[in-house]
Amino acid sequence: MNPTDKNAITESVSCPAVFIAAPASGQGKTTITAALARLLRNQGKVVRVFKTGPDYLDPQVLAQASGQPVDQLDLWMAGETYCRRRLFEAARSADVILVEGAMGIFDGEPSSADLAARFGLPMLIVMDVKGMAQTAAALVSGIANFRDDVSVVGLLANACASARHRELIELALPKDVPLLAALPRDSSLALPERHLGLVQASEVQEDLELRFEAGAKALASEALAEALMRLPPVVFEAPFEDPFVELPSMAGITVGVARDPAFSFVYQANLDLLQQMGAELCYFSPIADSCLPECDALWLPGGYPELYASSLAGNRSMKAALLGFFAADKPILAECGGLLYCLETLTDYNDQTHEMLGLLPGEGAMRGRRGCQGMQTADLPEGPVRAHAHHRSISQGTPEPITHGRRQRHPAPGEPIYRARRLTASYLHLFFPNNPTAVARLFSPEPQLQTCDQSDSRSLSDAVE
Structure with missing residues (x-):
């Protein structure tokens, strides 16, 4: 983008986008984000994925799943203007944008919720529902109503035990937060981990491909991609550029x-x-x-x-x-x-x-x-x-x-x-x-x-x- 272009200050672009968040770590956010990215990619869409926070390993996995580079977004470390620029640039070329949260939705300062609210990104809640039913609905309802500036568009129930388990959760959910998908407990979908997080994508590429495709197939049966693509597109504003600021030169180094x-x-x-x-x-x-x-x-x-x-x-x-x-x-x-x-x-x-x-x-x-x-x-x-x-x-x-x-x-x-x-x-x-x-x-x-x-x-x- 040319910062001296007057249109750069006022230009905006719209693109379908969703923020994938969870009430805690370990709920399956990255597994679901990767599977959804692969599903959309298999449908012929250009998918740009972002990861909240300073994570290195998740972006490697998400880049392989989506076939596109993955940037980190963090309001404190990178700054709002940087995040706005990255989202704006992605929206100009992508068919859909996915942003994966970090930790629990409201954890940290700034939190995943802060990032979603700042850029008007609707939230899909991923929750491991093992060992609970109606309580999952209560938790989602609380999340959806905790802040006025956060929009929750639905729940993905992960590790759902049975059709009856799904039904109990779905019947208890508020009408404005539907159950958009439910995935069974399946070790073939989970991503391999070690002491600092996920195993590097370069070490397990073939294994990841099998997991991506299995996850995409599971989500396809739930029609999750179609539901998310029907959401109103998000408008991304171009960041203001200061034409008088120049980067230092490292030419010749x-x-x-x-x-x-x-x-x-x-x-x-x-x-x-x-x-x-x-x-x-x-x-x-x-x-x-x-x-x-x-x-x-x-x-x-x-x-x-x-x-x-x-x-x-x-x-x-x-x-x-x-x-x-x-x-x-x-x-x-x-x-x-x-x-x-x-x-x-x-x-x-x-x-x-x-x-x-x-x-x-x-x-x-x-x-x-x-x-x-x-x-x-x-x-x-x-x-x-x-x-x-x-x-x-x-x-x-x-x-x-x-x-x-x-x-x-x-x-x-x-x-x-x-x-x-x-x-x-x-x-x-x-x-x-x-x-x-x-x-x-x-x-x-x-x-x-x-x-x-x-x-x-x-x-x-x-x-x-």
Whole structure:
């Protein structure tokens, strides 16, 4: 979109859209969203899917199901203008838009309900109804009437035991919240999971295809797609663009991005922004490659290094290349799993300890299912960037951090942020579009610290594309 075009300020576009939400986590939102996306795709429709919040794994699955890229939407981390732009752009090319919520409908600040209300998205409630009947109707009725700015258009009863079970729920529902579908308990529809959430789509592509098609077939028998397509289309307004704001330039800078099963937690929006600023991107595998590509800066994103720690430790030529890059004072950003890779050792879930890069003193170790998560701002010397943390590991013996993440609301210090030479390492996953200027400085071959006040976090929401 050309930000100098006067029509960009007032233009709007309409598109059928629905927000798929649930009263709690674990109700089957992603399974249903993926199945519905595949059903609509099989019907020849262009389906654009979005995921609420900072999730990495669900978007991988939803992208495979829909055949289209999947963006994350978060009012705090990304900003309203960014979210509005993404929805508007999708509506211009899609036949239908699906937005999957996060956690329970009203959980968090901002919540799934806040996002749905902000953009006028009608809600389909997905609920696991195992062990209840009329109570499911009572819960849906309460959800539908909890806020005046949220529109609930129906219920999908998941894990429904029988036709009689379905009937009991349907008869108890209020007339303005119909039962749009009921799916049986069926393990062949559920998506595979591990300790940080769903298994990466790239690891189980063929298995996912079978589950997508089974889910699409089940939903087709319920005529859910037809019911949702009959809803009034949602009007998406074009975001206001400031023609005087320009993105910083990264022209002439090549960023090497680690990309393999160990390092895959990457926002597509981050890659898009780097390219919009003029950077060249190249990819490499710390597991399989013996050398680094020619590049000026490196990004080691999060992922599952604990599952591939033996392979990472055994790739001595790659470790030597990374040590050389570090010693040359070239910029490296290491996030979460990337941080663990930069430590001296990593102990996996089998209590096996593996030698890592040793760019930072310290030892990493996995610690069961309990972990840290939450939204934080990384107050980097280059400028503040909003981010989030989600990990099941601990790090010990690390150096004194240069600062800590600033939590969204809690006053306690957030994740420590380390710096050694040009390496910046933390458990935080940065959302680059929140502060393009800080990101450009971070990856610059020459250190370029900010000269403005840290409260000035000009995001892509306020920048032109």
